[in-house]
Amino acid sequence: MANQGKPLIVENVSKSLGGNKIIKNMSFSVEAGKIYGFLGPNGSGKTTTIRMIVSLISMDEGDVKIGGYSIRTEREQALSQIGAIVENPDLYDFMSGRKNLIHFSRMSRKKLAPGRLDEVIKMVELDHAIDKKVKMYSLGMKQRLGIALSILHEPSVLILDEPTNGLDPKGIRELRTYLKNLAREANVAILVSSHLLSEIELMCDRAIVIKEGQVINELAVSDLEQGDDKEVAALFGVTNPEKAEEYLAQYGTVRKEEKYLVLEGTTIEQVPSIVTGLVKQEIGIFHVSYKKSLEDTYHSLTEKEVM
Numbered sequence: 001m002a003n004q005g006k007p008l009i010v011e012n013v014s015k016s017l018g019g020n021k022i023i024k025n026m027s028f029s030v031e032a033g034k035i036y037g038f039l040g041p042n043g044s045g046k047t048t049t050i051r052m053i054v055s056l057i058s059m060d061e062g063d064v065k066i067g068g069y070s071i072r073t074e075r076e077q078a079l080s081q082i083g084a085i086v087e088n089p090d091l092y093d094f095m096s097g098r099k100n101l102i103h104f105s106r107m108s109r110k111k112l113a114p115g116r117l118d119e120v121i122k123m124v125e126l127d128h129a130i131d132k133k134v135k136m137y138s139l140g141m142k143q144r145l146g147i148a149l150s151i152l153h154e155p156s157v158l159i160l161d162e163p164t165n166g167l168d169p170k171g172i173r174e175l176r177t178y179l180k181n182l183a184r185e186a187n188v189a190i191l192v193s194s195h196l197l198s199e200i201e202l203m204c205d206r207a208i209v210i211k212e213g214q215v216i217n218e219l220a221v222s223d224l225e226q227g228d229d230k231e232v233a234a235l236f237g238v239t240n241p242e243k244a245e246e247y248l249a250q251y252g253t254v255r256k257e258e259k260y261l262v263l264e265g266t267t268i269e270q271v272p273s274i275v276t277g278l279v280k281q282e283i284g285i286f287h288v289s290y291k292k293s294l295e296d297t298y299h300s301l302t303e304k305e306v307m
């Protein structure tokens with residue numbers, strides 16, 4: 001098959017809404033086993049594109065191929081290959097997680113492979129709570145149950161519109177780990193829209209950047225970790241974050257990212273003297289690295305005029 005390894009292909013898709021051309025000749029593809037971030041400013045057309053991919057709305061021009069099937073001419077086969085959470089999944093609060101899964105799998109009419117239900121429950125790490133009522137679940141657990149629902153039928157493509165919305169940092173971290181495993185172990189192609197750039201950096205292999213309904217760039221997130229002599233974001237893992245934060249503030253903006261302090265707006269050349277300074281303050285250092293932040297690249301891309 002010509003498109004093997006690219007289970008999602010968006011080809012020259014256009015869409016007008018309310019008399020305005022919202023999506024303009026959009027094309028991109030997503031590889032199996034990889035997580036792609038779908039990034040763009042508010043109103044750039046992320047949700048509209050996703051709604052077309054999952055066939056919630058029609059497209060005016062172009063096509064979307066899912067597992068090689070056209071969403072226009074082979075809709076049923078195409079949809080059988082895709083799992084998505086676009087709006088909040090309608091879970092029944094009064095039923096257990098397991099009963100929800102059974103109920104929705106019956107509705108989808110596709111017969112589940114033996115053992116699939118337990119496999120999915122394990123994959124989303126809900127084994128301990130699957131027989132509890134959904135109303136007892138945290139938001140993160142509901143999110144994982146939603147993902148379980150969307151992957152029950154073993155799709156080759158999973159689409160998540162702003163999946164970290166409303167999750168706390170622990171929930172976000174769990175979701176990230178879980179999605180990474182799903183991509184690697186089940187070879188699923190995952191497209192995640194998000195406005196959280198740092199989240200895309202941590203979660204995704206590649207980022208598709210859109211603006212005004214057009215793809216303006218596609219980047220390998222790992223490429224961004226090769227800093228150059230321009231401004232970088234330096235990551236410090238230290239024994240006394242409060243004291244270190246105060247010290248680092250003289251060099252730029254400091255923010256916390258999990259167990260690290262991130263110093264924005266420094267240069268690679270400055271890093272050795274910053275490390276010396278931290279040591280003089282009797283702050284222990286267990287990690288130092290730097291990266292060109294996706295945020296900088298993203299802003300420099302989206303602030304340019306679209307041709």
Ligand SMILES: Nc1ncnc2c1ncn2[C@@H]1O[C@H](COP(=O)(O)OP(=O)(O)OP(=O)(O)O)[C@@H](O)[C@H]1O
Pocket residue numbers: 017018022040041042043044045046047048049195
């Ligand atoms: N039904 C509609 N009729 C007219 N215009 C619409 C309709 N739906 C969306 N739009 C417009 O299309 C553009 C793209 O909207 P869309 O929701 O796809 O963007 P988005 O990138 O998902 O934004 P956000 O990050 O804010 O969710 C916006 O300008 C929006 O106002």
